Amino acid sequence: MARHRDKFTRGWWFILPGLILMTIVVGTPLLMGFYYSLHDVFLYSFNDQVFVGLDNYRRALEDPLYINALQITAIFTVGCVVTSVGLGILIAFLLNARQVRFRAMWVALFLIPFVMTPVVGGIAWRFFIWQQEFGVVNQVLAFFGGDKPYWLLDRETALLATIITNSWHLTPLAILVFYAALTTIPDELHEAGRVDGAGPFQALWYIVLPMLRPHILFVSIIIITSAFREFDMIWALTGGGPGRSTSVLSIFAYNRGIANQDMGMANTIAFTMFIIMAVVAWLYITLYRRRVGENT
């Protein structure tokens, strides 16, 4: 018993430095953000802070621009998750096929978009893919006799373009995780499927997808958290425009805090983002534990 307690105490000594550091670098900004969200704070008169309680939260929830940003963030996040996870599963499944040669090379090449800085990726897509006159998409459309839309300048298409660009950046992560997971599925399962006459699509649906379920949850939460707080790529692509058609919560908070100098409201928006993400993370952990519990 004493030995067990000793081991337990020693464990805490190893955890303590990390815990202190996390408290400083995560806890302090979080508490300060919450503090400012309860005050009227303007950059031009930073020292004149007036306590307003939850008034900033009420103002945010009654602001149609906040609701608009929330809706756009939700569409953007769902779009990125569906596209990245769907493509990730499909490409990992193809990569895992027996006939594929030079797998390591394919995986390495597919990872390149993920290691690119989002701003640089955004600039590349803006000037070379979505550009109205010379962009590749419009050149391909023109080749088939189609119109040349202003992808990033049209309210109807700008959000779709940002979702596709961000999915291009996030799909490699999904490919990597799903491919690693697929290699752990025993060959016997595939063999059994083949003996029962299962084709590639049936194998994907009845063997691969059920085995990948915990990994899909894991990748989804990573992509949700990443897409939900996305700022730099959208900023490089559209700057939140045209109008407010790609103005996600992080861009909205930035505009409020820097352009309008209203730091109280900016912190309120940021704190609501934190609460939403905390709820999503809690849901994920609950679901994941239930899934693990079912499997064991």
Next chain:
Amino acid sequence: MISPRLKKHGAVWTIHTLLGIWMIISLFPPLMLVAASLNRTALFRSPLDLLMFRNFSTENFSQAFVRGDFWFFFTNSVIISTSAVVITLVVCVPLAYGLTKIVNRRVKRDQIAV
């Protein structure tokens, strides 16, 4: 009736074609950045035109080093990334080890990790 051999070849080609298409989508933007950096007047020119390297030049790189103050920003990046890696390793390796040691009914490892 398609022979099994032909079917197998068809599957190989289909898989490799699909992977090739995704590779082109993945690599086209970074490839265009490289092509743009190696052309003299890159802005507002067709991507295919840039890939032909008609105005090939390494001038952009020399400009980045001379006028762009590349080494200053590079040094900053190295300092930040090295510090981040060192701090993460120094803090997180003992933390992960410590987490494995605190098996207790009252304190749940997952909760501390989260």
